[in-house]
Amino acid sequence: MSMSIEECQVPRQSKPVPDTPNNVLEQFNMKDRVVCITGAAEGIGLAVAEAMAEAGANIALWYNSNKAAVDRAEELSKLHNVKAKAYQVEVSSPEKVQQAVRDVVSDFGRLDCLVANAGMAISKPILEQTVEEYKRQFEVNVDGVFYCAKYAGEVFKAQGRGNLIITSSISAHIVNVPVDQPVYNASKAAVTHLGKSLAREWRDFARVNIVSPGFFDTKMGASERVVNEGLRMTPLGRQGHVKELKGLFLYLASDASSYQTGSDVVIDGGYILP
Numbered sequence: 001m002s003m004s005i006e007e008c009q010v011p012r013q014s015k016p017v018p019d020t021p022n023n024v025l026e027q028f029n030m031k032d033r034v035v036c037i038t039g040a041a042e043g044i045g046l047a048v049a050e051a052m053a054e055a056g057a058n059i060a061l062w063y064n065s066n067k068a069a070v071d072r073a074e075e076l077s078k079l080h081n082v083k084a085k086a087y088q089v090e091v092s093s094p095e096k097v098q099q100a101v102r103d104v105v106s107d108f109g110r111l112d113c114l115v116a117n118a119g120m121a122i123s124k125p126i127l128e129q130t131v132e133e134y135k136r137q138f139e140v141n142v143d144g145v146f147y148c149a150k151y152a153g154e155v156f157k158a159q160g161r162g163n164l165i166i167t168s169s170i171s172a173h174i175v176n177v178p179v180d181q182p183v184y185n186a187s188k189a190a191v192t193h194l195g196k197s198l199a200r201e202w203r204d205f206a207r208v209n210i211v212s213p214g215f216f217d218t219k220m221g222a223s224e225r226v227v228n229e230g231l232r233m234t235p236l237g238r239q240g241h242v243k244e245l246k247g248l249f250l251y252l253a254s255d256a257s258s259y260q261t262g263s264d265v266v267i268d269g270g271y272i273l274p
């Protein structure tokens with residue numbers, strides 16, 4: 001930013017508009033693109049993988065413990081005539097993430113988009129949370145996203161193009177209720193701001209955006225003890241279905257969002273409105 005009127009008179013060269021299709025449906029076409037999704041065996045990550053494959057992208061599905069990713073990759077490959085492969089990757093290990101990014105680039109020839117979606121929660125008040133539980137949530141939710149961003153970012157820079165999408169949460173925006181879970185909330189706030197900061201840092205070669213879901217009906221959705229309050233707080237009166245996230249992730253991964261970077265898109269049935 002300019003610090004004085006004189007400084008802001010310095011002429012600036014506008015960057016060119018990217019050579020993307022004018023037709024909006026063509027803007028969403030992901031044919032020949034390569035998208036890597038973490039936490040892709042089920043839940044939100046699997047819905048994102050489906051969305052990308054349905055739009056024609058080749059997909060790398062990363063999983064940790066859920067080997068169903070291997071079958072899902074095979075199914076999606078056959079169904080949509082795309083290349084799809086599953087990789088076992090513990091995202092809290094920098095070595096494993098670095099190697100897996102290398103493997104994807106070696107197998108697919110490039111990496112257009114990485115969706116850093118893997119996450120976990122041990123939802124407890126801080127006075128009941130052990131130091132180990134605190135560390136584990138940060139290892140997966142923050143360190144894991146950092147490693148994915150760092151090693152995918154190296155590829156994006158070398159390619160001169162790339163796209164990072166981070167699955168954060170409304171818990172990065174609000175102190176969620178009724179369960180006190182300060183550590184999870186803080187871990188998500190950290191990756192939201194990491195993503196915004198990277199959008200600026202990578203301005204010459206990659207876009208970075210954040211998705212902040214409200215309650216979606218997955219393993220990490222509203223538990224039995226939370227669901228009543230979740231429904232009461234949500235103007236649309238229900239948890240989201242993961243199919244309702246597909247359009248947003250596809251939009252952010254595709255040329256349809258070519259002018260969008262650093263955004264944090266809340267998709268929550270109106271939960272954080274009050």
Ligand SMILES: NC(=O)c1ccc[n+]([C@@H]2O[C@H](COP(=O)([O-])OP(=O)(O)OC[C@H]3O[C@@H](n4cnc5c(N)ncnc54)[C@H](OP(=O)(O)O)[C@@H]3O)[C@@H](O)[C@H]2O)c1
Pocket residue numbers: 038039040041042043044045063064065066067089090091092117118119120140167168169170212213214215216217218219220221222
């Ligand atoms: N559902 C919601 O209401 C909601 C709301 C806001 C934000 N989110 C966020 O959305 C993301 C996806 O969650 P989800 O709702 O789809 O629940 P989910 O089905 O339980 O997905 C979580 C994923 O994270 C992966 N993961 C966990 N620890 C990992 C590790 N150490 N290394 C690699 N992968 C690991 C899991 O992989 P494996 O199963 O293979 O171990 C799993 O696929 C999370 O980041 C979550 O915080 C969810």
